[in-house]
Amino acid sequence: MRLFFSGLRKLVRRPATWVTVGVLIGLLALIIIAVGAGVNARTARGGGGASAVDPKILVTFPGAYDRILQFVTGLGGLMALLYGAAIAGSEWGWGTLKSAVARGESRIRYTLISFASVSVMIAFGILLTFGVGVIAAIVGAHLANVSTAGLSDSSTLNDLPLRLIKGWFAVVEEGALGFAIATLARSQLAGIGVGIAFYFGEGFATLFLPDVVKYLPFSVANASLVTTPATTTGAGGGGLFSATGNALPADQAALFVAVWLIGALVVAAFFADRAEIAG
Numbered sequence: 001m002r003l004f005f006s007g008l009r010k011l012v013r014r015p016a017t018w019v020t021v022g023v024l025i026g027l028l029a030l031i032i033i034a035v036g037a038g039v040n041a042r043t044a045r046g047g048g049g050a051s052a053v054d055p056k057i058l059v060t061f062p063g064a065y066d067r068i069l070q071f072v073t074g075l076g077g078l079m080a081l082l083y084g085a086a087i088a089g090s091e092w093g094w095g096t097l098k099s100a101v102a103r104g105e106s107r108i109r110y111t112l113i114s115f116a117s118v119s120v121m122i123a124f125g126i127l128l129t130f131g132v133g134v135i136a137a138i139v140g141a142h143l144a145n146v147s148t149a150g151l152s153d154s155s156t157l158n159d160l161p162l163r164l165i166k167g168w169f170a171v172v173e174e175g176a177l178g179f180a181i182a183t184l185a186r187s188q189l190a191g192i193g194v195g196i197a198f199y200f201g202e203g204f205a206t207l208f209l210p211d212v213v214k215y216l217p218f219s220v221a222n223a224s225l226v227t228t229p230a231t232t233t234g235a236g237g238g239g240l241f242s243a244t245g246n247a248l249p250a251d252q253a254a255l256f257v258a259v260w261l262i263g264a265l266v267v268a269a270f271f272a273d274r275a276e277i278a279g
Helices: 002-013 015-045 063-093 096-102 107-143 154-185 188-205 217-223 250-274
Strands: none
Touching: 002 107, 015 063, 015 107, 063 096, 063 107, 063 154, 063 188, 063 217, 096 107, 107 154, 107 250, 154 188, 154 217, 154 250, 188 217, 217 250
16 A cells, blocks of 8 residues: 555656646636637527537536536546556656665566556546536536526436446546556657557547457447447547447447456556566
8 A cells, every 4th residue: 555655646746647637627628618608609699500519518417417528538538548658658767667676566566556546546637627527517508598407417416426437447448558558668758659549540440440449449448438329429528439330338348448458457567577677
């Protein structure tokens, strides 16, 4: 536990932690408030016309809860990938792993506990971003003159804790992938670069190899958060990894999320245990 809490204290002080969360919060708040203000402006002009997607859904509760969660777990997955890579890469670049080994720490234990600290910070980031997103949606609703009566919808609020846990699990899997890549590369920059390439490469590959891609880490993370068969974009956020009819069922996808998560950590721990620490 000493090593775990030491890792948490270290991550709280890391600029990467606050930059990652700050970017996610800033984008979410900006989008929601801009939508609310834009709807109000169009209403004031008496314009707007028909639209395939009503922008008010972003600030109308209880549906806004789902949209905020989509954003947090969707873009948050990419941010977790970058964060995991940044933290794992710094262990090699800054020599902290070497110092820990010199103190007699087990490399495998140190690697796994380091990621446990990362996973806790990811949970903190998700909760903080979601909370700020709800506040932004309330502000956006007032700007758009939309009722917030659904804010206290009991059914939605009862489902939120489980959905947040599922979202955290999916995002942690993506963070573990970045963590493992940076460990193998022994570099922050290489880990981040390869992680981004993997992320977008998997997204583009859905156009050509959908039957293969649906088993890959980002696709299964998104599919594990789909709540109903009719949902075309699950709580994972859509984007490059929008759930389609070709996606795995949510329960099966969650199993593959666990497989990818455990696999990434096993690879990272095994490599750290065998790698030569120079310098």
